[in-house]
Amino acid sequence: MSLTIPPTDLSAIQLFNKGTEIQTEAHASQEHLKVGTLRGGSSGALVNGEIYGKCTRASLARYLGYQEPKSPDSYNFFDAGYASEWTWEGKLKESWPGTILLEEEIPISWTVPGTDVKVTGRPDIVLCDRVPVDGYPDLTQPKPVLGIELKAILAINSSVGVALENKPKTDHVIQAAHYSWQLGIPWILAYSWNVKGPVPYWAKKRFDVNEITPGKREFKLGWEEGRLFYTDETGRRVDTVITATAIEDYYRLIVDMAENKTLYRDHGNRDVDGSVLPWAHDRYCKFCQIANKSRDYDEWLDNVILMSQGE
């Protein structure tokens, strides 16, 4: 039998890109509804005048409705993040005997004190026990017992900090702490990296390893007398300077910046233990591109608007 199957005229990549375009438009049509709302995904803390976590200007821009434009291929990073979340969800559904609530199934929402501005967030995963409903002993309902914030690392350089230094990123810790504070349960910050390859020279020298291979790392967050701490997988405890009030103060600062049309001097180059990080975040972040160069709100905003339009 001579088999004849002509190749298709269709393009898988064109279909993929069209799907991305449709998803992006659907997402964008919802984004304007969130203008004027602060996000749990842009968490930070203000301690003794210093910023921890997300740069205030990045959070302010998002609050005002401006974001970094994304090229079609930059969505690969987001897709990989979603894929990691689906993988975790699938595995945990097998192993957790109770209920698992995800994202919009268990949102957080609170109002910045003294304002009517809301802070909203969607925790990645919340594990729940089933407990009886008051007055209905035959019925049960989910009771949150543990939250998990998932982070997928997609670059060898970024994996070095978590995998070799055993250090979570400041904004990730504060985001997980934020949700933990709001839901009143412990939280785990869980990293997965699916990268393999040689590490940068400085890391090779410092950690005496040649390459990174795929792996996972978890950090367990708790609070003691109002202060956040975390432990790593070796049991090492790291006390932080983060409190719930510091997170609240950060969001209050963003509202003040918007209301008073002022910029804050600090971009957030600190570790949660209070130390200054060895690299300057604003040297790598190009979001508003003027970093320390501008203190003028209007000039900054003009630049951000251009930036968000991809110009």
Ligand code: SF4
């Ligand atoms: S470029 Fe600098 S000021 Fe702008 S968001 Fe990034 S770190 Fe902040």
